[in-house]
Amino acid sequence: MPELDHEHVAIRTGPRSGLPVIVAVHSTALGQAVGGCRVWRYADWRDGLTDALRLSAGMTAKCAVAGLANGGGKTVVAVPEGTELDPALRRRVLEDVADAVASLDGTYATGPDVGTSPEDMAVIGERTAHVFCRPVERGGSGDSSPATALGTLAALRAVRHRLHGTPALKGARVSLVGLGSVGLRLAGLLAEEGAELLVSDIDPAKRAPARELGATWTSPGQALTAEADILVPAALGGILTGDVVPELRCAAIAGPANNQLATEPVADLLHERGILWVPDYVVSAGGAINALAVELRHETPEEARVRVEAIEHTVTELLHEAEHRNVTPARAATDLARRRLDAARARRPVT
Template sequence: MSTLDHEQVVIRTGPRSGLPVIVAVHSTALGQAVGGCRLWHYADWRDGLTDALRLSAGMTAKCAMAGLANGGGKTVVAVPAGITLDPGLRRDVLYDVAEAIESTGGRYATGPDVGTTPADMAVIGERTAGVFCKPPHLGGSGDSSPHTATGTLAALRAVCRRIHGTSDLAGRRLAVVGLGRVGERLARLLAAEGAELLVSDIDPGKHALAAELGATWSDPEQAVTAAVDILIPAALGGVLTEQVVPELRCRAVAGPANNQLATPAVADLLHRRDIIWVPDYVVGAGGVIYALTTELHRADDALARVEAIEGTVNDLLHTAERLEVTPAQAALELTRLRLSTARHS
């Protein structure tokens, strides 16, 4: 790593848990940095650091593209393989996270991510005010996944309009790869829209959901390369690699999974194959838009802002076409413009 494009990175061994706790603050140019708390198993804590750096930068772009007065950050707890978080150790980890957040001096607030829940945010909230998405009975907005799914549906309408000339998803063949909290909710929404669904997950127990929705079941590897209108990555990142792109048989890729591209160059490979890729930080912004609008900014139009993702994606695709660049390049330039304007205002 030759350069560090972050304002602050906190790396410490949790004094209670003994586990590596990482807080990455990428940018506060637009306002307080925000980003989820990821509790995940890593072979090496430095892999967790890589995730934190990438995901926090992605949050800056997500907030900028969504028009939010916030920057990007991320918390990662790198749990070694073989370690099980029993209730006592989990609480110790969350208290360690709270102290790391406090050390940023109010520059960063966290919410749920892979491996954490609104209930975990309540525990973190016992030791720091830098938290959102606590359970509703504690004054928070709760689980953000329904709103992430709603925002993804809005984005898919815009993509469908670009491909087919109409936002109607009925009869369109869509592959949802990953049926976690967001993926399952999104699959249900798409089924209600009348889409023809192919779904997959590493958990074979999700097969029952496919049967319930009348969807075709597939293993994840085959689902990624299935012949569909739109591929929807909704699990962990890195699914789009230089090796996978030549095998794709879709017209577009748009989903809420973070860091879908194995490398930035993959966006150009997709473009050369005439496959539309909408950046994940645009598609998956619904949850953070809803949570921050209701909790941090105290506005009452949160759902309307989530649904406005359709317009954001539509404008992004038009801008990319007009400038003859990829949607990824167009989004990056729009993000840089907003950050630069904020720094010089």
């Protein structure tokens, strides 16, 4: 379990669903904490707690590096293995989540994550206003996946420029692990850019859309260690372990999957091998940037898109600083987030 340096962690048994509902607020130093609602199966509810703690801390870093006036939080509903979420039970789960979020009096707002959708956010929104990414017709910014994919593409351009002196992705050999809502959209964007795509997913049904994009299909294990310019993790986290690092045959890793490193020292192992790793919370910030721009600042979709595409500049600056200081990009990003959080705390009035 990660170190507990959170402002607030609430664990309750949902009175309607009977399932563990975990809300972790890592930091509100920069402003209201934001972070998705993950409904996922776990062998033990404490595994869900570990996820909530790590993911909420990652959201704090994501917002800080992106320059957002928000902190990080996360909701996890730990569904026991073998439990089927029929529509009735799913609604009860979402109502339990809504009450847990509402109990925090606006210090935290949630949005979609693994296992939830904009439609689910509309259900949560029936009981609390502290929710993002409801469907557009329900007053929200809709599905965050397109913006997350677009932001990832911007990050990949910065990585490509760092490796080859050009942001153009045409001809780049990209191995993409995971064709979920973000991964499949990203694959489409990369195909449009002319990248040479190797793709994988645990769901064999994703082979058909991959074929339509002209991508080469392989297994997730083979995609992970394939020879590539850039490896793009876009599924669940923890795939970069100390054991797998020696097997990697890529020049760089940058993808939207959360918690890609099994442990923090893996970043140093990658650096020692000369593999450029851009922290996932930097790469995946597009969805949060878009939702907050549209729903909090009431910007137009075009204005929000400009903010999302600025991830390319953010990654470029981080890579430059890392090279200048001879540290990993992970260290450069952590230091930047810490400076912004420390500055925000210093501005807080003493009570």
